[in-house]
Amino acid sequence: xxxxxxxxxxxxxxxxxxxxxxxxxxxxxxxxxxxxxxxxxxxxxxxxxxxxxxxxxxxxxxxxxxxxxxxxxxxxxxxxxxxxxxxxxxxxxxxxxxxxxxxxxxxxxxxxxxxxxxxxxxxxxxxxxxxxxxxxxxxxxxxxxxxxxxxxxxxxxxxxxxxxxxxxxxxxxxxxxxxxxxxxxxxxxxxxxxxxxxxxxxxxxxxxxxxxxxxxxxxxxxxxxxxxxxxxxxxxxxxxxxxxxx
Numbered sequence: 001x002x003x004x005x006x007x008x009x010x011x012x013x014x015x016x017x018x019x020x021x022x023x024x025x026x027x028x029x030x031x032x033x034x035x036x037x038x039x040x041x042x043x044x045x046x047x048x049x050x051x052x053x054x055x056x057x058x059x060x061x062x063x064x065x066x067x068x069x070x071x072x073x074x075x076x077x078x079x080x081x082x083x084x085x086x087x088x089x090x091x092x093x094x095x096x097x098x099x100x101x102x103x104x105x106x107x108x109x110x111x112x113x114x115x116x117x118x119x120x121x122x123x124x125x126x127x128x129x130x131x132x133x134x135x136x137x138x139x140x141x142x143x144x145x146x147x148x149x150x151x152x153x154x155x156x157x158x159x160x161x162x163x164x165x166x167x168x169x170x171x172x173x174x175x176x177x178x179x180x181x182x183x184x185x186x187x188x189x190x191x192x193x194x195x196x197x198x199x200x201x202x203x204x205x206x207x208x209x210x211x212x213x214x215x216x217x218x219x220x221x222x223x224x225x226x227x228x229x230x231x232x233x234x235x236x237x238x239x240x241x242x243x244x245x246x
Contacts, residue, residue, distance in 0.1 A: 036126055037197070037242050041206055043119035043134070043232035047072055051092035055229035056081045056114055059103060066100035070111055077112025083212055088225030104226055107212050109140050117183065119232050121206055125194030132167055132195075133188045136208075139179040139231065144211045147175040147187060148221060149195055150233075151204040164221055167191070167206075172218040197239045207233035 046053045047070070057067035058079045067082045083104035091097040121134035132147075139145065147167040168174025168189040179185040198204045213227040222228035 036124075037239075038122065038124040039237065039242070041121045041123060041234050041236065043121060043136075043206065043208065043234050045115055045117065045232055046092055046230075047115060049234070052095060052098055053114075054090045054092055055083075055088070055225050056107065056111075057084055057099065057101060057103070057225075058082070058111060064100075065103050067103045068099035068101070069097075070114075071095070071098060074111065077110060077115075079111040081107040081109055081111055081114055083107060083227065083229070084225040086226065087223045090224065090230075101225070105212065107140075107229075113138065113183075114140075114231070117231055119208065123195055123206070123236070128192060128194060129190065130192060130194035131188075131190045132206075134186065136179065136185040136187075136232075137183065139183040139185055140210050141179060141181050141183050143179045143183070144214050144216065145177050145179065145185065145208050145231070146172070146211065146216055146221065147177065147189075148207045148209060149204065150207055151196070151198075151202050154198075154201055154203045162205075164207075166219055170219055172216060172220070176216050195236070197236050197242070199238060199240075203235060205233060205235040 052072075053070035056070060058070055058074060058076075059067050059082060067084060070081075085102035085104040088101055116138040117136070117140075118138060119134055119136040121132060123132045124130065134147070148164050149167055150162040150164045152162045166172040166175035168191050174189050174191075177185050177187045196202070196204055208231050209221050210229045210231045211222060211227060212229060215227070216222070217228075224230065
């Protein structure tokens with residue numbers, strides 16, 4: 001399966017995890033997996049989480065045929081976004097890894113609109129029955145999206161990649177949703193078993209990917225940078241943190 005290829009340090013991941021979640025309800029005893037939980041997870045773009053955007057690009061010199069990852073220093077909200085002409089490995093903690101890459105197709109959305117996209121997910125577990133609901137605003141108008149559950153080893157190693165599973169059925173038939181013409185979308189699914197939360201040896205998270213070709217790829221996210229573009233994501237807390245929040 002194609003991986004998200006996140007190269008993160010343990011300290012940075014901990015910084016992101018703490019303080020970003022609303023622990024509505026948790027029943028646990030400090031073990032790796034809380035029995036029941038309900039967690040609100042704000043879904044963010046890379047810039048909001050202190051990284052460069054990984055899968056959308058701007059052409060800094062018009063006509064050059066080369067594109068660069070969007071960084072916090074790129075302030076032109078009207079700049080058109082592009083795909084890359086070839087797959088680009090994720091490397092979000094290296095601020096120098098921004099390109100150039102060969103320019104691919106224009107995505108039909110500006111940098112400013114991409115960064116306005118927002119979302120919130122609620123993930124729960126009730127006696128073995130898992131559920132996830134989410135709402136989104138200002139996604140790509142009419143955009144085809146898929147919802148993913150990813151996890152990675154802790155502590156992190158170099159180079160590092162995440163392992164991605166579609167939310168719901170492993171076949172990828174239940175993780176698809178489409179934004180309306182305003183970029184608004186909602187999503188809901190139930191599944192068994194419940195999603196495993198982060199633990200001492202595993203960090204888990206949620207992510208949505210936009211598919212600029214309008215296609216989905218079953219149990220795989222597709223090729224990042226060219227046709228699949230990670231838009232919003234965040235990490236899940238440790239089960240022990242849920243127990244401590246009671």
